[in-house]
Amino acid sequence: MNPGDTLRLILSILSLSLIISSAESFTGIKIYKTAGWLSWDRLKYDRPMFRHRMVAPLLNWLFPHPKILILITSRLICSVWLLVAVLVNWNYTALIISLTIINILFSLRNAFSNNGADQLTNVILIAAVVASISAGNEAIVVYSLFFIALQTSIAYFTSGINKVNRNWLNGVYLKDVLSTAMFGNPMVLRKFRKMRHAFWSCSLLMILGELLLAFCMFFPSTMSVYILAGGFFFHLTVAYIMGFNTFLFTFLSTYPAIYFVSAHGIRF
Amino acid sequence: MTVAGYIVLGFYALYTILTIVVQRAGRAKDRIKKLDILNLIPNYKFFCPKPVRYDYHLYYRLVDKETVSRWQKIRIGRKKTHISFLWNPTKKEKKVFNRMVQMIKDNYKGKQRTRFGHMYLTLLDVVRTEIPQRGGKDVQFRITYNQALRDKPVEKIYYTSIVHKAQSPHTA
Numbered sequence: 001m002n003p004g005d006t007l008r009l010i011l012s013i014l015s016l017s018l019i020i021s022s023a024e025s026f027t028g029i030k031i032y033k034t035a036g037w038l039s040w041d042r043l044k045y046d047r048p049m050f051r052h053r054m055v056a057p058l059l060n061w062l063f064p065h066p067k068i069l070i071l072i073t074s075r076l077i078c079s080v081w082l083l084v085a086v087l088v089n090w091n092y093t094a095l096i097i098s099l100t101i102i103n104i105l106f107s108l109r110n111a112f113s114n115n116g117a118d119q120l121t122n123v124i125l126i127a128a129v130v131a132s133i134s135a136g137n138e139a140i141v142v143y144s145l146f147f148i149a150l151q152t153s154i155a156y157f158t159s160g161i162n163k164v165n166r167n168w169l170n171g172v173y174l175k176d177v178l179s180t181a182m183f184g185n186p187m188v189l190r191k192f193r194k195m196r197h198a199f200w201s202c203s204l205l206m207i208l209g210e211l212l213l214a215f216c217m218f219f220p221s222t223m224s225v226y227i228l229a230g231g232f233f234f235h236l237t238v239a240y241i242m243g244f245n246t247f248l249f250t251f252l253s254t255y256p257a258i259y260f261v262s263a264h265g266i267r268f
Numbered sequence: 269m270t271v272a273g274y275i276v277l278g279f280y281a282l283y284t285i286l287t288i289v290v291q292r293a294g295r296a297k298d299r300i301k302k303l304d305i306l307n308l309i310p311n312y313k314f315f316c317p318k319p320v321r322y323d324y325h326l327y328y329r330l331v332d333k334e335t336v337s338r339w340q341k342i343r344i345g346r347k348k349t350h351i352s353f354l355w356n357p358t359k360k361e362k363k364v365f366n367r368m369v370q371m372i373k374d375n376y377k378g379k380q381r382t383r384f385g386h387m388y389l390t391l392l393d394v395v396r397t398e399i400p401q402r403g404g405k406d407v408q409f410r411i412t413y414n415q416a417l418r419d420k421p422v423e424k425i426y427y428t429s430i431v432h433k434a435q436s437p438h439t440a
Contacts (some may be wrong), residue, residue: 119310162316
């Protein structure tokens with residue numbers, strides 16, 4: 001696959017994540033209301049920047065409910081449009097710039113509730129903007145793919161290496177996490193309890209898997225395919241057990257970049 | 269390589285260095301995070317080094333001069349379903365509540381405070397909004413924790429607020 005097609009594949013998967021996340025924001029709109037969990041009346045005091053005289057008028061106009069719906073609607077429309085544009089091969093430069101600005105604003109609004117997938121989404125979008133505005137310069141598209149792959153590797157490496165401690169390695173933390181209703185699943189927990197070494201072996205497998213994924217782009221493409229397939233299965237399992245649906249699509253969207261780097265390397 | 273290529277490479281190199289620095293706690297991270305007003309430098313410490321290991325629950329009770337009601341639970345979000353791997357709209361409120369619990373641990377737990385930060389007040393607003401009919405009574409909230417999927421989960425008290433006046437600026 002050439003760099004342009006790889007970027008389009010990345011954006012098509014990422015747009016699915018953005019569509020789902022925007023649609024979820026519609027159904028959970030009450031959290032943005034006054035006296036909701038993410039009420040702007042309170043959150044505007046979270047950072048001095050929110051009250052800066054240069055930006056405060058815009059944020060105070062756009063961020064409270066119901067005007068936040070403008071942001072959510074634009075995000076949804078741009079995401080759907082992006083999906084169509086990449087599938088039918090339209091020029092999406094203006095669209096990706098708009099979506100990136102909207103997404104950064106939305107992340108700012110959700111600063112208190114963002115997760116790793118939201119952060120990685122911004123990183124991918126920024127790289128896509130850089131690649132899009134330099135249309136015709138294939139080298140820059142390649143750098144952008146390398147950057148996306150590198151950021152994903154940092155994500156996996158940070159997550160994996162920080163789990164190298166006693167309680168993760170012996171499975172205590174995994175058992176604790178799976179014992180919560182928020183992140184666990186009763187059926188999985190029951191099955192794990194029946195197996196003697198399930199917690200520590202799964203915990204160890206997860207850490208090794210994350211570290212392997214961190215270095216996946218340095219493996220030959222024939223091997224990286226299998227590692228990425230394992231990564232997909234890992235994210236699918238995590239999404240099913242823990243409900244991290246946007247992680248699944250966001251991380252999956254970076255896999256074409258990892259595969260591309262693994263297959264081609266970086267050429268200056 | 270073109271000039272544009274060098275600029276882009278420089279930009280990506282800087283972004284990558286900042287990302288790597290931010291993954292480690294320390295003064296450099298604090299400085300970068302202070303400058304990163306748009307929240308663009310990611311922190312990838314998912315569940316590390318210590319994950320969230322408990323379910324937290326929110327309760328309220330109404331208080332007046334003569335009576336104190338029973339603790340009533342406020343449901344936060346919905347239970348996960350079989351399609352949560354695709355559709356999980358209530359994860360945000362659970363995440364915010366969990367962050368508030370952490371904030372309470374850092375700022376209020378075991379301390380006598382008379383002034384409250386905006387996140388504490390958000391929690392109080394949510395509690396006040398969830399109460400159907402307060403009848404002018406004052407309100408107190410409590411956070412408990414357990415591991416809900418354990419065989420016999422026992423809820424332990426994590427934090428009990430002081431009694432707050434009935435009136436909320438939003439519902440006044």
